[in-house]
Amino acid sequence: KQEVTQIPAALSVPEGENLVLNCSFTDSAIYNLQWFRQDPGKGLTSLLLIQSSQREQTSGRLNASLDKSSGRSTLYIAASQPGDSATYLCAVSPNSGYALNFGKGTSLLVTP
Amino acid sequence: SQTIHQWPATLVQPVGSPLSLECTVEGTSNPNLYWYRQAAGRGLQLLFYSVGIGQISSEVPQNLSASRPQDRQFILSSKKLLLSDSGFYLCARGVGGDTQYFGPGTRLTVL
Numbered sequence: 001k002q003e004v005t006q007i008p009a010a011l012s013v014p015e016g017e018n019l020v021l022n023c024s025f026t027d028s029a030i031y032n033l034q035w036f037r038q039d040p041g042k043g044l045t046s047l048l049l050i051q052s053s054q055r056e057q058t059s060g061r062l063n064a065s066l067d068k069s070s071g072r073s074t075l076y077i078a079a080s081q082p083g084d085s086a087t088y089l090c091a092v093s094p095n096s097g098y099a100l101n102f103g104k105g106t107s108l109l110v111t112p
Numbered sequence: 113s114q115t116i117h118q119w120p121a122t123l124v125q126p127v128g129s130p131l132s133l134e135c136t137v138e139g140t141s142n143p144n145l146y147w148y149r150q151a152a153g154r155g156l157q158l159l160f161y162s163v164g165i166g167q168i169s170s171e172v173p174q175n176l177s178a179s180r181p182q183d184r185q186f187i188l189s190s191k192k193l194l195l196s197d198s199g200f201y202l203c204a205r206g207v208g209g210d211t212q213y214f215g216p217g218t219r220l221t222v223l
Contacts, residue, residue, distance in 0.1 A: 046212070
């Protein structure tokens, strides 16, 4: 059974810092990996999707990397802003069209 | 459009009462649809998924059920709610087997 772990569970940083969120998964046979953002009481917003054949994806200040063989992914946020405060979720899919296996998320607080 | 609608947004129900949560999606036809639950202190848990009308697969045995009466409609139901059914219920759709889009969610509190 696929297990997805996210470290740290919570993180508080001052505005402007660069930060890294970590995600690990136990079964390397994945189809893709996604990073989502969830604001309190809201649904999920997809940030980045990395196919199993890719090494990284970038969108603005966000960069996600994937090391499939070691079962790890990182989400790098550059020059953090208070608006980045949210819970960040990592999820993996075993195959096309399959449901996602989620980690419990990292709760990020960026203070002004 | 990948818009997903869920209602109600919030719901407070007594133990033993019935439940019906509705999800409708816009966009391409025959989407894969999913129901997830997010309980306090736990990650998102897949409850049901559907690849077409009338086709439902259950991931977790429980007192919940799902139906897909129309291509873009997905309903989550229960005949008798339990306290443990409290949580945040999210409907999602798959797109070409890749990125899943999520609805705004329904906050269910069972008292």
